[in-house]
Amino acid sequence: MDSGPRQYRRVLDYLNEMIQLCRSRHRLDLVIEYQEAWEEAALAIYGKLPARLERQTYQPSPQQTKPVKTASRVEMFSKPLRKIIGRMGEYELLECGHQIWQPQEFLFEGVNHKRRRCGECAKAKQQAKKPPSAATEKLGRKEGTA
Ligand SMILES: [Zn+2]
Numbered sequence: 001m002d003s004g005p006r007q008y009r010r011v012l013d014y015l016n017e018m019i020q021l022c023r024s025r026h027r028l029d030l031v032i033e034y035q036e037a038w039e040e041a042a043l044a045i046y047g048k049l050p051a052r053l054e055r056q057t058y059q060p061s062p063q064q065t066k067p068v069k070t071a072s073r074v075e076m077f078s079k080p081l082r083k084i085i086g087r088m089g090e091y092e093l094l095e096c097g098h099q100i101w102q103p104q105e106f107l108f109e110g111v112n113h114k115r116r117r118c119g120e121c122a123k124a125k126q127q128a129k130k131p132p133s134a135a136t137e138k139l140g141r142k143e144g145t146a
Helices: 006-024 028-046 071-078 119-129
Strands: 081-088 091-094 099-101 115-117
Touching: 006 028, 071 119
Parallel strands: none
Antiparallel strands: 081 091, 081 115, 091 099
């Protein structure tokens, strides 16, 4: 906006500086005084602001605020988080006994991950959900019933 001569705007700058100064000196009485002066000056220079739009208080519906359930997100969250208990070269050993290949170039410097999502556990869980006949193939270890 380039309405109002430059010197008028310098008045606003000056008043602004005074507001900052008074605030830093804890002179709230003067802060209020200068703020009122600033309002007056701004009104004189720029005029009244246009009225608020009616749709200002637009509220998104709950549907819109929910994160979108994309296929990749669903897949990611189906993998349970497992603690990393060891590293061997580019492999990470998880507490569940599975290993995850984690190439060095994918690691960010300074970020030390403590957990990973285990795709193998997700697969096992998926199979456990299937009819009992399919689940009894090679789950020799004790992994709970879930
Ligand atoms: Zn696992």
